Amino acid sequence: MKLGPIAAEAGYDAGTAADQTVTGFAIDHRKVAPGTVFGAFQGAQVNGEDFIPAAIAGGAIAVVARPEASVAGAVHIVDEEPRRAFARLAAQFFTPVPETVVAVTGTNGKTSTVEMTRQLWRMAGISAASIGTLGVTTPDESVSTGLTTPDIVTFLSNMTGLAREGVSHVAYEASSHGLSQFRNEGLRVAAGAFTNLSRDHLDYHADMDDYFAAKMRLFDEVVAPDGAAVIWHGGSDGWADRAVEHATKRGLRVLTVGDGGEDIRLVARMPGTLGQELAIEHGGATRTIKLALIGAYQAANALVAAGLVIATGGDAAATFDGLTRLQPVRGRLERAALNRAGAPVYVDYAHTPDALEAAIAALRPHVSDSPRGRLIVVFGAGGDRDSGKRAEMGRVAAERADVVIVTDDNPRGEDAAAIRAQVLEGALGAREIGDRRAAIAAAVALAQAGDIVLVAGKGHEQGQIIGSGENMRVLPFDDVTVAREAAAA
Template identity: 70%
Template sequence: MKLATLIGKGPVSDGGASVHGSAPRDAYDGNVTGFAIDHRKVAPGTIFGAFEGARVNGEDYIADAIRAGAIGIVARPGLAVEGAAYIADETPRERFAQLAAAFFAPFPATTVAITGTNGKTSCVEMTRQLWRMAGHHAASIGTLGVTTADERVTTGLTTPDVVTFLSNVAGLEREGVTHLAFEASSHGLTQYRTEGLPVSAAAFTNLSRDHLDYHGDMAAYFTAKIRLFSEVLRPDGAAVVWADDPQAARVIDLARERGNRLVTVGTRGDTLRLVDRDPTLLGQGLTIEAGGQTYRVSLPLIGGYQAANALVSAGLVIATGGDIATTIANLARLQP
């Protein structure tokens, strides 16, 4: 793909971005070969993201990246960039992610994201399993790595860097995956590591104290989480919310303000209402009201938290077109 095709001809107006710098005359006609946020991974034709980090400042390596063959540099305004197209933006991580998404696309047609302090890993896996039971070629990305029906590849991070994330997702699409569930951590959302995908549904599990060494306080932590609903979720997408959490009302209010479809689950849920839960030796029996019907299902997983994860996952499947009765029945076939 040509550099000019990605960044557009002349100034880039969206997001306060601009293209300038002392680039070779033919740079914009050059082919983009990849993206990197580590200057050691730059090859000829790479677009390099130079960001200020907690430990390393990528801006210090712009010259090294250009010497290695970078044809474009995405960074904050006000830097001196010589020898490559300088794509300056007030939020360079976001702009870099947008460009990378345009390069790596297409992606699976149905993509959902889960955020919250606890339950993300279980939810992406349960959602993948429920989709597979419904006949879809599904995958998940998160703490456990990249998981499909055939294999699991470990990445080592809840939310990998945006280049790894988008290239993995594009690779899944090439392998025939049509449905993807991924974890959206607060770090990943703050650092724009999960941008660019057409997120059809987003889920909120719960909020409790965590990562305050990074975010500073609970308000900032929640703001990072809620960005999944305020900016990442498609305007016509669905918000799936565990309604029993104290912060659920704020997520619900935001979804209503944006005009998103709302799917609430739990004892206070309107879409999937948990009427009763009976622990058993091998799991628990759930009584669920949905669409005016009452369903009874044996969930082969122990603990109230797993009942919550199962209902959030079912909500995501239903929000993306799954049949209510079939999805609830398939909860009995979930595996840990």
């Protein structure tokens, strides 16, 4: 594939390299080979422009960079926003791609929603995959781990690989970082979904409005002009109303879902022992759905997934029937074990105040209504991340749970005790056990019949991150495995 046609299709001039053959794209100079197009981007800690000479020495035939960048010995493809330019160019190279692609953004629920969308497509006989925090989940259920939103080269390469394996439908997570850094561009996205917005990543975004604006790139620019927007509307939600405004202004077909939804309206939700029953209205008809998942937010994720399937041509009746067969998503209110007293232990990825509150609210109806029934919560807060949410998470746990144990959760480069102290400022009366294994063991041992234990924060993660930079270590740690060991002890 020649650089000239690739550049022209994306709206750029390949100059003297027009007749050269492109062999690949890279944003890491160490992965450059002869014929590579190199993307030189400015980052928070590393400036890719510093590695332009090394990339050219490695065989790069073109460099995508800002006008101010110094490029000698290769064609300089200039753009004020080189990340977006690089994505547009790379999208011409990585082909084929799946014919139907949908994306999900929001603070919470992205992972569950894309995986549920994949499951619903699979039930309809479609070869489908999902990409996100859990990695790439293929039609045969195999998973390869990765970032929530991988870099653009990995993202497009994954898409091409899936298409070549016969996958026709893909649902992927669109994080605020990924959207603001143009990590998932170039594909035709048939529909996008917005789940919710609450405080997170304010160490990266200036404020909540900036955070929301990053999310809205999905509707403003990424979803195809003739595409659809599926928006969770849980009643009086100002962020949902603003999301509808963005989608409407773009001319997208809008489907609202939830208590305040007009297209799939949640009329009632009745918690059960191992699941819940939903009454919904769609197309003028009311139907009852038995969902084998617990919690209000699991119901929300499932209905948004159904909305995405229907928005992209899925049969509504078959899709709603499929909801009854949805399987739990790894680390999302996953029941890990029962202790000797019969108390269940759940593991959840909740690591924001809103997510922690939602997880507690999901489990509360399942706690015994006897005077002895207690909800026991173990959680911490990550280091080198938004410190403003720590005390708020502590407050949520102290107000909503009966017993609270504050522990470590990926302290990274910060002092773990200092992080716990910030959490404890909001969690008055909480118990402090820094060692996460010991904290989980204490909670499991404390739980009696009628109690429920929630271990929050890490979910599917398989390691505890200690230190940063060259001193970073990832110690093997899986909340589910640790909870099971504690229950069996």
